[in-house]
Amino acid sequence: MTDQRLRELLEERVADVTTIDLGADAWSRASAVRRSRRTAAFAAVAAVAVVAVVGATTAVVTGGDDNPAPPPPATSPTESAPGPKAERAGTYGGVPVWWAPPADQEADLPRLTGSELPERIDLSARGGGLPAGIRAVALFQVDDDRHRFGEPPEGVVVLGSDGVTYAMDASRVEPISIGSGNYIPLPIVSAESLSPDGRYAFFLESESLEIYDFGTATWTTLDLGRTYIEARWQGDLIEVTSVGIDLDVSRYTTEGRRVYSSSELPESYRGPTRRDEPYGRVARLVDYGAQARHLAGSVTTPDGAAVRGVDAVAAGGYSEPDTLLAMPFETGGGRWNQCCPVVGWLDLETVLFESRHDDARVLAWRVGTPDLFQVSEVVGWTPGEESYVASFAALD
Template sequence: MQREVDADFARYVRARQHQLLRAANLVCGNGPRAEEVLEQALATAAGRWHRMRDEPDLAVRRLLYRDAVSSRGGRVDAHGVLAALTPGHRALLVLRYFEERSEPQVAEVLGGTVPEVARETSAAVTRLHELYPAHDVTELLDDASGGVDEVDLAQRAWDAALAGRRLRRRRVASTVAGLAAVGVVVAVAQGAGRVGPVPAPSPTTTTSKPALQRLPDGTMYAAMPLEGEEDGLPDFDAGLPSAIDPEGRTVRLSTLSSPPGSVVAVYLRRAATHYRAVLVPADRTQVLVDTLDLLPTRDSGGNEGEPLGAKAISADGRYVVFAQPRAVVRLDLRTGAVDRYAVPAPDLLVAGWRAGSTVVARTAGEAWSLDLSQPSPTAARSAVPVALTRGVAVPVTDLAGETVTAGRWAASGAYFDQDVTSPVIVRGNGPIYQGLVAVDQDARAGRVLLAPESPDGRTGRVKECCTVLAWADPSTVLFRSSGYDGSWVLAWNVETGRVYDVTRLDEGGGVDYPHAVALAVGSRG
C-alpha cells in the first residue's frame, strides 16, 4: 500500500463522501458518530483498494450501513419523525428513498431477500404515514440531512488504513521474534510425550514474567496480548474448528431433508430488520435457519441487542433458545421444529438453560423460569442472580455479558477501575479498562484477565470486548475477544493465568461489530 493517497481512491471518495455522510447521519442520528462510521468504512476500503477499485460501491455501502445500523450513537430529529423508527427501518428508507436504490440493491447491502426488504420498507413507510400523513418520504429525508456539511475524508481514511497496516506488521514482527522460544517449549513438551493443548514450560526459562501477578490492590491478574496478536498464542483444543467464518457459505435449512442434528456453535446474521441463526456443524457446511426470523432484543431504554446468549444451547446439544419480546423461542436442532413460550416482559434481553429442561429469561432487573419438559410451560418469576463480584475484593466497576459457572469457579466479562490497572500498563501500550473476572466461589476471592488497548488509539478492542462463552474444563474458561483485527474464541486458565488461541471467528477489518455466538462445547452453567 503506497504512502500517498491513491488518486482513484481520492476521486471516488470525494465524489460520494457528502451523500454517504448525509446517509450515515440519517441512520445513526449523531454527527460525530456518523462521520466516524463513514471514515471507518472508507479506511477499510482503502486497505482493500487494490482488490475493490473496479466496483467499490456495494462493499463500501455494506460496511457503512452495517455499522450505522449497529450504532447507538443517538437519535435523529427530523420533526420527530425518524426518531420513532428503528435504525434498521431508517436504513431501509434511506437506501430506498434518499439514495434511490432498488429493492434488489437494498437486499444486497443489508442482507436478506427482496420480499423481506419490500415488506419491511412498507412497514416503515406505513409507520411514518400514520404519524405524519402529510410528509413525503424523500422530501423528509432530504430536509433532515440538508444541514450536514461536507467533510473531506479521503486523506484521513487513507492514513487510517496505513496506520492499521503498520500496526499489524509490527505485531507480526513481534510474534515471529517469539516463535523460536515457543518452538523450544513445544519441543520439550513433545519430547516428554505430553498430550494436550497446553505446552509445557521450558525448565531452563528463569527470567520470563509469571503469567499471574498482582495489581497494586493485591488482586491477582494475567494479561491478554494486544488485539491482533492472537495468532501468536499457543493452541487449545476445545472441540471447535480452527476458524468459523460468519460471512462464509451456508445452506438454507428449508432445503435440507433434516437439520444437522449436532452442532458445535450457533451465531446470528443480521438480515434487514431481523436476525437469523446460523448452525455450525463440526465438519459440514454451515446451515442458515431461514425458517425463523428473530427480532432484536430491546431494553427499557430502547437500545437494541442480539437475541442469542452464551447459555442458549442445551446441555445435550439438541435445543437452542432465543429471547424475543414477550417470549422465549426454542429451536429443535434434530427436527427443525420451533416453539414459542410466553413471558410477560416486552424487554427480555437474554434466555438460557439452567438445569435439565429449565430455561431462564431475564430483563435488566427481572427473571422468569420455564420448565420446558411440561406440556404447557408457564413462566414463573425467578430470583435475579446476585452480581458475581458482590462481596469480592476486585477492581471491577461493572460486568459485561453473562456469568458462566463450572464447579467452584464463575467468570464474566468485566470493566475495571483504571486507577488500579494503570500502574501495570506495559510501556507503549494503551489503557486497560476491560477484560474478564473469575471468582473462586468457595474462597470468595477473585482474579482478573486484563485486555490492554492498542497504543495508537484508533484500533483495538471494541467496547464489551470480552464475554464468557463456556468452561472447557473446571479451570479453563472460553471467552470471546473482539476488536479491530477480528474476533476470536480464546481460553484462559484461571489457575495458571495462561491464555490460549481456540478459534478465529471473523475477518475483522475495523468496522465489523461482533456477531452473537453460543457454543455447544464445555460447561455452560
C-alpha cells in the same frame, strides 16, 4: 470446633495409614516417560512440537502449523508452551491481575486443540441449509442491522459438532417491537441462547421466546405474556427473569411448561469491585465461575502505569473471581471495548473467552498462569460494518 481439635481429628483420621514404597515405581515410570518423549521427538514432523496435554483429549501445540502431530502421553499440567505469555502485575480489588499479550501477538500463541471448536469458524454461511439431527457447539448472529427495519432476521449461523457452519433460517422470529412498527435494533440471538448440551436454542422476541430443537428441526413458542429482562439456560430449563409489580424468576421446559417460580434473583458473579461492569454470560463449572467485565477502577500495568477502562476476564471462585486476565491498551487497532466475553470452561484449569478485534479469535487461558492459547479464528464477517453475537454450548 476449634482449630486445634480439627487438627487432632485430621491427624487421628490418618494416623494408622502406612504405605508401600511408591518412590521406586515413580522413578521407573518417569524414565519410561522420558524414553517415550525421546522416541516421539525423533518421530515428530519437524517444527511441530507438542508440548502439553490439558485433560484427556485436549492438546497444546505450537502455533503456525496446520497439521499438528498427535499428543504424547500427558505431562504436567503446569508445563508451559512457547509463545507469548500473560504477565503478572499488580492487584485489583485485592485480586491478582495477569496481563494478556496484545492482540497482534495472538497469532503467535500456541494452539490448543481437542475442544469442539475448530481452528476456523466461518460466519459467511448464508441462505439456509441447516440439517435436522445436528448438535450445535455454537450459535452466532452476524449483526447487520437488517432487523431494525422490520425485515426477517438474517445472519444466524450454527456451528455443528461436525465443525461445519450452517446458515439457519430464523425468519419465523419476530424482531423485538416497541409498537407502531418500530423495532429495537437488537439481535434475536443472545449470549445465553444455546443450551449447554447444544440441542436447543432460544431466540428473543418481545414477550415470548422461540425455541428451536436442532434434533427434530422444529420450533416451539414460549409465550410469556410479558416483557422480560433476561433469559438463560439453567441445565435443560430456560430461566426467565421479568419485572412487573414484583420480580419473577420462572423456569420452563423446552415444551413451554413452567416448572419453577421464585421472586429471588439468581446468584450473580460478583466483584472485584461493585462499580465494575460485567458483560457476557457467567460460565460455571463445579465450584468455579468466570465472566468478563469492564473494570471501573485503575489497574497497574506491568510497566507501572495506572490505567482505567480495562477489559478483563474474571475467573476462579464460584461467586467472585480469584484472578483476572486484563487486556492491555494498544495504539492502532487492538481489542474492542467489551472485547472478551467468556465462552466457557474447558476443564477446571482452562477458561475460553472471545478476543474481539479485526481478527477475532477464541482464546484459552490456563487460569492463574501465564499460559494462553489460540483456539479458533472467527472469519466471514466484515469488521467495521458488522459485529456478531455468539452463544456457546458447554465445552467441558
